[in-house]
Amino acid sequence: MSALPGSAEGTAVTGLDSSAVEVHGDLPPLTETTRAECREIMARYPVPRSALLPMLHLVQSVQGYVSPEGVALCAQELGLTKAEVGAVATFYTMFKRRPTGRHLVSVCTNTLCAVLGGQKIYDEVAAELGVHHDETTADGTITLEHAECLAACDYAPVVTVDYEFYDQQDVAAALELVAALRRGEKPDPTRGAPLTDFRGVSRQLAGFSQHADAAAAQAAVDGPSAGVPTLRGVRLAAERGEAAPAMPAAETAAPAEAGTPDRTPTGDGGTPGAQAADAEVAAAGNPAERSGAEQNHPDRPEPAGRAAADRDAPAPDADGQAQSGSGTSVQREV
Numbered sequence: 001m002s003a004l005p006g007s008a009e010g011t012a013v014t015g016l017d018s019s020a021v022e023v024h025g026d027l028p029p030l031t032e033t034t035r036a037e038c039r040e041i042m043a044r045y046p047v048p049r050s051a052l053l054p055m056l057h058l059v060q061s062v063q064g065y066v067s068p069e070g071v072a073l074c075a076q077e078l079g080l081t082k083a084e085v086g087a088v089a090t091f092y093t094m095f096k097r098r099p100t101g102r103h104l105v106s107v108c109t110n111t112l113c114a115v116l117g118g119q120k121i122y123d124e125v126a127a128e129l130g131v132h133h134d135e136t137t138a139d140g141t142i143t144l145e146h147a148e149c150l151a152a153c154d155y156a157p158v159v160t161v162d163y164e165f166y167d168q169q170d171v172a173a174a175l176e177l178v179a180a181l182r183r184g185e186k187p188d189p190t191r192g193a194p195l196t197d198f199r200g201v202s203r204q205l206a207g208f209s210q211h212a213d214a215a216a217a218q219a220a221v222d223g224p225s226a227g228v229p230t231l232r233g234v235r236l237a238a239e240r241g242e243a244a245p246a247m248p249a250a251e252t253a254a255p256a257e258a259g260t261p262d263r264t265p266t267g268d269g270g271t272p273g274a275q276a277a278d279a280e281v282a283a284a285g286n287p288a289e290r291s292g293a294e295q296n297h298p299d300r301p302e303p304a305g306r307a308a309a310d311r312d313a314p315a316p317d318a319d320g321q322a323q324s325g326s327g328t329s330v331q332r333e334v
């Protein structure tokens with residue numbers, strides 16, 4: 001039985017009321033390279049089917065949406081049914097059921113953004129573009145969607161383009177933003193990495209670099225991060241002498257086993273990242289900032305839950321290959 005996302009059968013199987021997935025004959029093909037990259041993603045996980053979400057992002061990066069062909073490829077590689085893959089693909093709004101434009105413009109219309117003008121922004125942008133939710137402009141440049149909370153309420157009203165943030169927008173700014181996108185420009189987000197496009201960011205979400213070279217990737221990493229509104233709570237806590245309680249994971253993490261890297265912060269800055277984190281801890285001006293810096297330190301102890309998951313992973317044999325019979329096979333999980 002066919003049970004692709006959006007099909008009547010799929011809806012019956014998954015219980016999700018989903019619109020029909022569209023079939024297009026002029027899509028870029030999913031090649032053997034795509035299949036090899038799917039397997040590369042699968043190899044990152046102790047249980048292969050844990051790779052499904054990034055694999056869906058990968059096929060979306062090639063074809064602009066999760067096509068029936070993409071569902072079939074993921075199902076085939078993971079040993080799942082198309083219905084199982086479809087149930088996942090139709091649950092998450094980041095997976096699209098019809099081809100997406102070059103850019104995905106998401107306007108938050110959730111409570112805080114809405115009362116500060118988000119709904120007005122959405123209405124005006126929709127009228128300007130001549131499209132409604134989940135529709136693409138005739139020139140293929142923009143797919144518009146209204147979004148639930150984009151997790152940036154302190155910057156409301158928020159618009160994202162390909163998941164990059166454009167904070168504290170108003171109608172005029174949002175209209176200029178979409179006009180620039182239609183002219184082929186890529187205005188700098190107000191924080192985070194430089195804007196690319198929907199397929200590029202989908203590839204990044206699959207765990208592959210979307211940048212042409214290492215310098216471009218580093219520039220994206222070095223993009224501006226959180227600004228004044230997000231830090232306001234930290235400053236208020238510092239003024240009041242408040243600090244976050246210590247994470248319980250440090251006390252309950254499993255003891256390191258032989259051959260397991262010791263992740264306890266040493267303060268000797270073994271890597272450039274650890275050196276920067278050491279400096280950040282040392283420079284903390286109050287308990288709240290120090291607590292935050294310690295939580296972000298790459299050498300802090302692994303959380304207890306992660307350690308438990310690691311213990312379930314197949315033990316490597318003498319050749320470094322995962323052994324069977326460890327109880328973590330796909331067959332048992334499926």
Ligand code: FES
Pocket residue numbers: 108109110111112113114148149150151152153154156157158
């Ligand atoms: S309500 Fe818009 S980002 Fe949270």
